[in-house]
Amino acid sequence: MVSTVAVPESPTLLAAAVALPLALLLAGAAPRLGARMLGLLWAAPLPALAASLLAVGGEARSEPLLLGMALALDPVGATLLGPVALLWSAAGAYAGAYLRGKPHGERFAAFWLLTQAGSLGVFLAADLASFYLAFALASLAAYGLVVHEETPRARRAARIYLILAVLGETCLLLGFMVAATAADSLLIRDAAAALPGSPWRDLALALLVAGFGLKAGLVPLHVWLPLAHPAAPTPASAVLSGAIIKAGVIGLIRFLPPEAAPAGWGLALVWIGFGTAFYGVAAGVTQEHPKTVLAYSSLSQMGVIAAVLGMGLATAGGVGGAALPAAFYAAHHALAKGAMFLAVGVAAATGARRLLPVLVVTAVLAIGLGGLPLTGGALAKLAVKEPLGGGAAGTLASLSAAATTLLMLHFLRRLAVGGGSAAAPDAAPPAGIVLPWLMAAAAAVLVPWGIYLTAGGGGLAGALSPAALWEAGWPVLAGSGLALGLWWRAGRLPSVPEGDLVVIGEGATRALARWRPPLRAPRLAASGQRLAAEAVRALAGMEGVLRAWPTAGLSLLVVAILFGMVLVAGR
């Protein structure tokens, strides 16, 4: 799938894609505009959408800024940028209605716009510093979205999210620096190409996979995701799961070696990917809350993408050929998952008697994620067929589609149970949230077709042949069968707490804390916490000693003598 469309060059539009959210943010600082900003959120991503629709190419370079900033849009970037921008716009309109009249709307709008600028920027950045800036912006500002409701649950989720995000940033920074040193260039394409030749290439690749994998939710770095995505207000959950985790996907696509990848990394990524795909489903079916089910499904889908990229590395020696299919798969996921999160909010505001239409629309999206023929999901599965190949990986992908169908049917069931809880049985959801949701839902079906038929260069015949329909259809049937079996035995499943591993970590910390009585350590997801606390206390004690006059005088003397000795010895 290579784009053959001639691209008009418009660097200004590329810059505007990132600049408009920031400009709105600045405008929001003015006291009178601040309150209106929530109503304008839908407009912020429009330049990005336009850039992607026009398939704008070219590079916007600003040599002197930030070590030399460069923005560029290639077919892979455009494939992701458009759907992600569309989701941001729909969710922005939804947020405008959803949060109207609720407290802290301005703060939410500010963090929303900041996160959005970063989330759109990662698809456009062509140099390391801009990419890092955009990535950090998307990661750190999203903290404000997760913590927004300030419930204990949101605070805990946000704290764990932030700690892991900052660790991920540090991994990435070091990885970028190794790559930049190897390439002696700050352009991402040079850095990715030069990485296999670096003496520290395995370390750098490990850091990059860890940093991006953390963002995309690859097991075992996924722990923050099932906590953070459901804790945020519904429109924020939609962009967190739909748009923001795609920063990890584009990161893997951009930074994994385009060719001459060192052996072993491809297969490792395939293992991690499929492990995540099945783990996400297994943990997801035990969940009660529909948003948590969706969050687990998100990490499962990111696992499939990682496996696709891993197969690219393993079979073709580079991520090059797998990049566009993976981006296409991720683009469909952005719209479908975003629309499903929005549906959770719509269903909650709908009375029991009007729930059926909401469920039907959502079902098309949900089963579409499993590959329901004729939906965008079927096209996404078709696109990744080639890089996955016909062997074990292809079979595993089909099985994961069946598993996804199972998970999505579970989601629909939870939605039906949890929805319709609005006070009046015939309450109608407000149009302000229904229209954006319907738009996102329609886009999730139509946009993949649009991309497939134009830029993707695919034909109708290929997608509608009986073989293709069967290929997409059997996992859905199998998944439905599994779901029936599951419901038949319902109630016997163990329940996995949200955030699985992190909870085990917290439990272990608590157990350790109980085991040795007097401990006031804050609850953090690390069993080394106690040791760290003691080390810190020891440091503080040392500080007391160092700051006493006799020690300070002695230190001065020792420093002088040490330097004297070193200078004599260095002659």
Added chain:
Amino acid sequence: MPWVVMAVALPFAGMLLALPLGRHAHRLAWAVLPSGLAVSVLLVVQVWRGGETVAYAIGGFAPPLGIALRADGLSALLVLTTALVVCATGLFALAEFRPPSAEREARASVLFWPLLFALWGALNAAFLGGDLFNLYVALELLTLAAVPLVSLEGKPETFAAALRYLLFALLGSVLYLVGVALLYGAYGTLDIALLAGAARSEPAAWAAGALMTAGLLAKTALFPLHLWLPPAHAGAPAAASAVLSGLVVKASFYLLVRLWFDALPAVAHPEAATLLAALGTAAILFGSVLALRQERLKLAVAYSTMAQLGYLFLMFPLTGGPTEAQPWSAGAWNGGILHAISHAFAKSAMFLAAGLILEAVGHDRIAGLGGIGRALPMTVFAFGLAGLSLMGLPPSGGFIAKWLLVTTALASGQWWWAVPMLAGGLLAAGYVFRVLNPALAGADEPVALRRPVPRRRQAIPLVLALLSVLLGLLPLGPYRLLWVGRPTAAEEGLG
């Protein structure tokens, strides 16, 4: 015009005028601050245009007989940084140190201005001085102006802090002076340029190098010689803390750079550079962890200064030493100096912001600052922006500095120096977040402001914080300015 001389003379003239003006000294600020800033800008333009070191022999006597002032790219940039921070702080202090109504004691308001001008003059003298004895005088003046600023408010605990500072700074001065005497005895000159040619690797130079280094480290408060810094910087009034933490400790660091790279290049060995960087590493880790533990905002900021000073000393091994120009030297040099400058802006912004919070709330206990973000949005935003630079996140001067230093460490094969820098960034994220998180939360009972803070005053730390961020977005010009007058012309290595 000899802007080099003006840059030193003008603040001192301001100090002399301010003393007799007494209660009206604050009016002088409106003349001295802008003209001093203008002179600094003109000096930078002169060095930039000329492309070479601007030297001025006072009275026309050339060294070794006379005294020379020299401005190369590095000193011109530091003079400009100083002018910007001093002007912002001065504007900030106008509201605080204005003679009050008759009954309040006026000492602080009367003394602040001559001390600030003296501090400014001494800083410029330190950045522009061309011989080691002049630099000694500048350092002493700096100490004598800085110490009273610490105890300006006259509280007992600030007197104790000031005394600590004074005694330790004097110890440092003595060590430095003994080193100067040794050098004069051995080579008959103290002019930096002449010394560079004359000094050889021999016992007198070793002893002088060791003593002067130890003395300057004591004044820079590098770990483990930091005993005086936290109480002094945390106890001083906000405007004083800003210049003390942002600028004063950088002057002794700058002297160390001059000593190692320009005056005694033959003596400075890689092993000694490693020792400096090891102390810097310890400072980063130790200072950051302690900053995380502080319960008071100003103390946390002061410990963060201790940590951030540590980064500067990683520059010594990363440049590959003064004598051997390496392809990567430029990166380390630029990164180190950029770190010093962006920290000057960020830290002064942080202290001014902390001062506003203290003034508005009446205390600076971090635990009691929940919801302050809604009461003082601009101030908390300034604090956060400055924190961005300390964490080394883009776009900020701190990010570019860290990027340059870490890529240099990787390119020169000294990867181990990258570890403390990245760890320091993580810890900085911790202590900044610890303040910002409750500040931005919608607390159940938001803090009550004792008195409102006008937006005009809140804007000053914000401007300083924006400067530290803009350094990361600045065109690469200043990096070229840094190379004006460097003996080793390494123009490459950015990135």
